[in-house]
Amino acid sequence: MKPTVDQIRQTILQLAVRGQLVPQDPSDEPASELLKQIEAEKQKLIADGTIRKQKKLPQITDDETPFEIPESWDWIKMGNILELITDGSHHSPATQGSGMPYITVRDINDNFTINTEDSARISQGDYDDLVNGNCKPEPRDVLFSKDGTVGKTAIARPGQDFVVLSSLAILRPIESTIKPKYLNYALNAASILSAVLGMKTGVAIRRVVLRDLKNLQLPIPPEKEQQRIVEKVDELMALCDRLEHSLRQPT
Numbered sequence: 001m002k003p004t005v006d007q008i009r010q011t012i013l014q015l016a017v018r019g020q021l022v023p024q025d026p027s028d029e030p031a032s033e034l035l036k037q038i039e040a041e042k043q044k045l046i047a048d049g050t051i052r053k054q055k056k057l058p059q060i061t062d063d064e065t066p067f068e069i070p071e072s073w074d075w076i077k078m079g080n081i082l083e084l085i086t087d088g089s090h091h092s093p094a095t096q097g098s099g100m101p102y103i104t105v106r107d108i109n110d111n112f113t114i115n116t117e118d119s120a121r122i123s124q125g126d127y128d129d130l131v132n133g134n135c136k137p138e139p140r141d142v143l144f145s146k147d148g149t150v151g152k153t154a155i156a157r158p159g160q161d162f163v164v165l166s167s168l169a170i171l172r173p174i175e176s177t178i179k180p181k182y183l184n185y186a187l188n189a190a191s192i193l194s195a196v197l198g199m200k201t202g203v204a205i206r207r208v209v210l211r212d213l214k215n216l217q218l219p220i221p222p223e224k225e226q227q228r229i230v231e232k233v234d235e236l237m238a239l240c241d242r243l244e245h246s247l248r249q250p251t
Contacts, residue, residue, distance in 0.1 A: 005244040012236045013189040016229050017219050019070040028222035031074040035220065038081055038177045045174075051083055060217055066191060069219045079214030081183075084172035087146065087210060088135045088164030093126035100127035101162035105145040108154045111241070112184055114143070116162055130163040137164065140180045142171040144187060146208040153187050155180050169213055182226040185233050186218055 003011070015021040045051045057077045065075050079085060088103075095102065099121035107119045122130075130136065137143060137156035145152040147167035164170065173183055186192055221229060 005240050005247070008243075009237065009240050010190055012233060012240075013185055014191055016233055017186050017189045017192060018067060019073055019219070019221065019225075022225065022228045022232050024070050024072055024225065025222075028072060028224045030072045031220045031222050034177060034223050035074055035076055035080075038174050041174050041177060042080075042083070045083060054079065057215060065217065067219075070221075072225070073219055073221050075217055076220050077214065078171070078216040078218050081174055081178050081218070081220070082171055082214075083174050084134075084141075084170065085210055085214060086134055087166045087169045089130050089133065090166045092165065093122045093130070095120045095122055097121065099123050102127075102130075102165065103143075103162045103168065104165045105147075105149050105152055105167050108143065108145065108152045111237075112154045112188075114154045114156065114160060114162070116160060119162065122163075127163060135163045135170075137162075137170050138172065140173065140175070142173070142180055142184050142187070144169040144171055144213065146210075146213070148206065150206065150208050151187070151193055153184050155184050169210060171213070177223065178220070179223075179226045179230055181230040181234075182221070183218075185230070192216070192218065 012021065042051070046053050057079050060075045060077065069075070093102070100123070101107075101116040102120040102122045103114060103116070104120070107115050109115055139156055139158040139160075141156045143154045143156065143164065145167060146169045171183065173180055220226075
């Protein structure tokens with residue numbers, strides 16, 4: 001049986017998070033140095049009041065890692081690479097025919113983008129309250145659906161103004177250390193979610209809490225390799241899109 005386009009996409013992501021999609025470069029600074037940089041940046045953010053001091057997450061032991069990664073990579077819990085992890089409003093404001101966009105999982109497209117055209121609308125006053133309540137993603141934030149349809153993701157883009165419902169988690173990587181696109185692709189690799197959150201492929205999980213996401217184990221490549229992975233996955237996903245489009249055309 002020939003693989004489906006979705007299966008091909010998943011194979012690409014699986015290779016990416018295992019360090020098998022692009023070659024390693026011995027001249028790259030190893031991920032262990034990147035993790036030191038991340039920790040130093042977090043301490044600066046704590047010192048200047050940008051973020052609060054967080055409870056230290058348990059160390060990852062060798063027998064907890066779900067698969068092997070290259071020597072230059074490292075495993076880390078996701079909460080340790082984030083400046084912010086939160087979710088949207090737990091109190092749904094009244095919707096109306098026009099106004100400011102209010103995003104749920106239904107507004108996340110399969111290509112990791114956000115559709116604000118058909119989203120629910122709320123008043124400017126309710127919107128402003130939710131912005132002040134930290135429910136507005138910034139550009140580079142990764143959105144992760146944690147209720148209902150679990151595991152759908154998107155990256156907030158510049159110029160998009162919207163707030164989110166509590167079904168969406170807002171994940172803000174430490175700037176200039178973790179590529180948002182790498183984080184987004186890693187979260188879509190089935191082995192990551194199945195190994196860390198106890199999910200089984202094809203079984204619907206209806207809810208994930210923020211604590212689960214903080215403790216999610218992620219394989220982290222060197223910073224330069226992250227960029228190479230993102231570029232290659234972008235290229236291959238575009239080919240998959242073209243293949244899928246051609247398969248839909250009448251013969």
